[in-house]
Amino acid sequence: MAQLEQIAAPGSEWWRSAVIYQIYPRSFADASGDGIGDLPGITSRLDSLKELGVDAIWLSPFMTSPQRDAGYDVADYRDVDPLFGTLADFDRMLEESHARGIRVIVDLVPNHSSDQHVWFQEALKAGPGSPERARYVFRDGRGKNGELPPNNWESVFGGGMWERVTEADGTPGQWYLHIFDATQPDFDWTNEEVKEEFRSILRFWLDRGVDGFRVDVAHGMVKEAGLPDYAPVADADSMGGGEENVPYWGQDAVHDIYRDWHKVLAEYDGDRALCGEAWLPTLKKTALWVRPDEMHQTFNFPYLMTPWDAKALGDVIRESLDEFGAVGAPSTWVLSNHDVVRHATRLALTDENPQGEGIGPNTPNKPDTKIGLARARAATTLMLALPGSAYLYQGEELGLPEAMEIPDEFRQDPTWFRTNGERYGRDGCRVPLPWEADAPAFGFNETGLSWLPQPSDWAAYSRDTEEGDPLSTLSLYKELLAARREHGFGAGSLVWEDAGKDAVAFRRGDVHVIANLGTKPLALPAGATVVLKSQPFGGADLPVDTTVWYTTA
Numbered sequence: 048m049a050q051l052e053q054i055a056a057p058g059s060e061w062w063r064s065a066v067i068y069q070i071y072p073r074s075f076a077d078a079s080g081d082g083i084g085d086l087p088g089i090t091s092r093l094d095s096l097k098e099l100g101v102d103a104i105w106l107s108p109f110m111t112s113p114q115r116d117a118g119y120d121v122a123d124y125r126d127v128d129p130l131f132g133t134l135a136d137f138d139r140m141l142e143e144s145h146a147r148g149i150r151v152i153v154d155l156v157p158n159h160s161s162d163q164h165v166w167f168q169e170a171l172k173a174g175p176g177s178p179e180r181a182r183y184v185f186r187d188g189r190g191k192n193g194e195l196p197p198n199n200w201e202s203v204f205g206g207g208m209w210e211r212v213t214e215a216d217g218t219p220g221q222w223y224l225h226i227f228d229a230t231q232p233d234f235d236w237t238n239e240e241v242k243e244e245f246r247s248i249l250r251f252w253l254d255r256g257v258d259g260f261r262v263d264v265a266h267g268m269v270k271e272a273g274l275p276d277y278a279p280v281a282d283a284d285s286m287g288g289g290e291e292n293v294p295y296w297g298q299d300a301v302h303d304i305y306r307d308w309h310k311v312l313a314e315y316d317g318d319r320a321l322c323g324e325a326w327l328p329t330l331k332k333t334a335l336w337v338r339p340d341e342m343h344q345t346f347n348f349p350y351l352m353t354p355w356d357a358k359a360l361g362d363v364i365r366e367s368l369d370e371f372g373a374v375g376a377p378s379t380w381v382l383s384n385h386d387v388v389r390h391a392t393r394l395a396l397t398d399e400n401p402q403g404e405g406i407g408p409n410t411p412n413k414p415d416t417k418i419g420l421a422r423a424r425a426a427t428t429l430m431l432a433l434p435g436s437a438y439l440y441q442g443e444e445l446g447l448p449e450a451m452e453i454p455d456e457f458r459q460d461p462t463w464f465r466t467n468g469e470r471y472g473r474d475g476c477r478v479p480l481p482w483e484a485d486a487p488a489f490g491f492n493e494t495g496l497s498w499l500p501q502p503s504d505w506a507a508y509s510r511d512t513e514e515g516d517p518l519s520t521l522s523l524y525k526e527l528l529a530a531r532r533e534h535g536f537g538a539g540s541l542v543w544e545d546a547g548k549d550a551v552a553f554r555r556g557d558v559h560v561i562a563n564l565g566t567k568p569l570a571l572p573a574g575a576t577v578v579l580k581s582q583p584f585g586g587a588d589l590p591v592d593t594t595v596w597y598t599t600a
Contacts, residue, residue, distance in 0.1 A: 053368040054540040055434030056375050062259070062320040062343050062436060063377040064537025065102040066528060067152065069440045071385045072109050072131055073117060073498060074479040077488075082496030084479065086132035090140045092482075093147055095510065099444060099521075100528035103150035105261050105322075107385055109137070110156075113163050115230040116461055117477070119263060120161035124248045141256055150258035152322065157245055157304075158264040159231040167232050171212060175221050182241055184224035184233045184270065196222055199276045200295065203227050203286065203403065205465035208295075224274075226267055226295060228461045236268045236304060249311050258319055259312070265305075265323030265336065265345070269298040282401055286326035286386075297327050305341040320344060322379070326402075330363070330370040337376035344436060347371075347379045351387065352402065355394045355422055357564040361551045364433065365543075371435070380430045382423070383440035389476045390426060392449035395419030403462060405471030406451045413451060420446050421582055421592040424523060425562055428581040428594035429551060431527045432536055432560045439524075442480050445508045446520030449475040450499070457500050474499055481509040518583055530579055530596070534558055562594040574600045 056063070076088030086109060096104065108118030109131040118128065127134050144151050160167060166182050173179035175187075188211065189195040196209035203226055210229040214220035224233045234241050249260070266287070271294035279290055287296040305321065312319040322344040327333045329349070336345040353363045371378040382390040387402055395414035400406065406413070423446065431437055453474055458464075460472030478499045482490030484506040488497045506512065513519035531537065536555055546552035549565025558578060563569045568588035571577075575587075579596040589595060 051365075051543045052540050053365065053434075053543070054372065055368065055538055056372045056377050057538075058375075058377075060318040060320075060343070061102065061150065062318065062322075064434075064436060065150070066100070066431070066437045066439065066531070066537075067103045067105050068096060068099070068101040069105045069107065069384060069438060071107045071441055071477060073107075074477050074491075075441055076480070076482070077492035077496075080492045080494035080496065081130075082488075082492070082494070082498045083130050084491070085130065086127065086136040086140050088492075090136075090143050093140075093143055093149065096149060097147045099525060100532070101149065101439065103152060103258065104144065105152040105438070106154060108154045108156060108263075113161055113230070115161070116228055117459070119156055120159070120163075120228065120231045121156050122161040122163040122165075124155075125251050138255065145256070151256075152259040152261050152320070153252055153257050154263060155245075155248070155260040156263040157234065157236075158267045159225065159227065159233045162230045162232055170223075170232075172215060174214060178240075180221075181238055182235060184235050185221045186224070186274070188222050193219070193221075197224075198274050199278060200224075200274075201278070202229075202465065204461045205470065224270070226264070228465070233270075234268070236301075242304070242307065246307070246311055249308060253312070253315050253319060258317065259321060259343070261322045261324065262305075262342070263324055265342070266297045266301065266325035266327060267295060268304060269300040270295045271298055282399065286402060291328050297325070297332065302335065302338075302341055305336070309340055309342070322346065330366050334370040334374050334376065337371065338374045339376075344377070344379050346381055346384075346438070348381075350378075351381050351383075355426075355564055357549050357551050357562075360429075360562075360564065361543075364551070368434070368541075378433070378435040379438060380433055380435060381438040381440075382426055382430060383443050383476070384438070385440065385477055386473055387476065389423075389440070389443065389447060389449045391419045391423035391443065391446055392416070392451070393419075394422035394426060403470065403472065405460070405462070405473055405475055406449055407471035407475070408452055408454075410451065410471070416448055418592065419448060420520070424520060424581040425564075425592050425594040427524070428527060428579065428596070429560065429562045431531050432541075432553075432555055432558075432596060434537060434539055434541060434555075436537065440476075442508075444521050444524040445481070445510060445513055447480075447505075447508055450478040450502050451475055452502065453478075453500060459499065478502070481505040482511065484509040484512045523581065526579055557598055559597050559599065560594065561589060561597075563589045563591050566591060571595070571597065572599060576600070 075084045076092045077084045078087035111123035111126045111128045112118045169179040186197040200208035202208045209222040212220045320343040323342045367378040395418040462472030479491040487495030513521035541553040544552040552561040575597040581594045
């Protein structure tokens with residue numbers, strides 16, 4: 048295995064090698080001072096992203112929404128929610144991003160709408176068998192009087208996946224499907240009207256100049272015919288990533304939708320891109336989403352969920368390059384996002400923590416924050432040396448840990464409420480960012496308001512504090528991104544090297560990369576000259592939980 052060379056899928060499109068920074072608009076920067084981040088806030092902080100060195104930004108939902116699920120419940124796909132600003136604010140943010148050489152990807156939520164969407168309101172009024180109801184998944188109930196849901200499916204957010212409606216005459220009526228919250232009814236993607244509506248929505252934003260779309264729940268839009276009963280195992284990830292043959296995840300017909308969308312994007316210049324959020328049990332299945340006529344990228348969740356173990360990590364990297372390369376696509380690499388425990392905390396967990404469960408005050412065996420940060424820095428230093436496209440989640444460049452001590456009364460995630468507090472959900476990774484140590488709300492705004500409470504010790508993680516420290520996590524990220532560009536690491540090949548069972552090691556041209564995931568220091572080769580290291584150290588031995596890039600004479 049020492050001399051195995053793996054080559055990234057060739058191509059010159061920007062998305063093959065880009066570093067893309069995820070912005071969660073509610074929590075990035077708040078220009079209005081109401082405690083919720085907004086589009087003008089994003090515009091005001093674009094220079095910080097240019098200085099960081101990212102190629103593109105991806106915005107989580109900012110479209111019109113009642114905000115029952117932080118914007119993933121869309122009521123109008125062609126407008127900006129007043130919480131975040133206006134279409135004019137969006138256009139200015141897009142223009143200012145492009146002026147800095149930063150592309151913009153927007154979130155699209157096609158699996159479901161808000162129950163406040165005009166289509167769903169029309170469906171409630173129109174009644175059973177109507178064209179309006181045919182846009183969504185409505186079914187008659189089981190039982191003598193239809194009093195039982197159509198099947199036994201359980202919502203990702205807890206509780207049943209069906210909600211019964213009251214008909215216009217006041218009688219109990221049909222049931223509608225909602226994979227997530229009851230306020231998020233699922234579209235019926237066998238309906239041609241739904242398909243045409245989303246073609247139009249794609250063109251609306253493409254015409255404004257966006258560079259692509261991140262597609263929410265890309266594996267959930269089509270359900271198995273007949274909607275058969277299914278019960279996941281008790282410790283399953285909430286988005287189904289570890290399970291085979293789930294009737295509401297990963298159905299073959301979903302690929303037809305993306306082939307259709309691929310044609311729409313191909314009408315526009317500038318290599319517009321689709322990136323899918325598809326939680327699937329294997330990399331081989333994940334790669335099916337990025338065949339040449341479908342999506343351009345899909346998130347590499349098997350990589351994200353890999354534990355801090357040298358063999359497991361090496362195996363998933365090899366398999367990723369093989370499977371994505373086999374369909375001519377780049378692998379994507381990602382360690383954190385708005386749905387998972389931040390990797391500065393997650394990599395130090397000692398107990399199982401299924402995706403979507405979260406961490407809170409009563410979680411046993413809380414992770415060691417120093418170990419977590421060391422591993423996070425080492426993991427990112429390794430990730431940014433890999434060929435392909437990398438995603439960063441806002442705040443990870445500051446080394447932010449999961450906010451674990453959010454009081455119950457401040458929680459917002461529907462998961463918390465639908466499970467009666469049994470699962471904390473995702474609030475801990477969504478807390479507003481700290482920009483300035485001594486400012487109100489740590490510089491998130493000027494009023495001190497914050498939709499989720501910021502930990503009192505986050506002054507140490509603020510951007511202005513870290514900018515003055517050459518050893519900070521922010522400084523490390525800037526060095527990594529500059530060196531990645533300098534060496535062209537987004538493209539090309541890597542050659543695997545053998546550094547023992549506790550290490551992941553490979554070579555990129557004349558730069559060697561080695562990560563120590565073991566319990567003892569590792570000796571670096573004689574004559575090694577360190578180019579970049581995830582944490583300071585002296586001597587010839589590589590400490591545990593540390594990654595270096597080095598050259599040899």
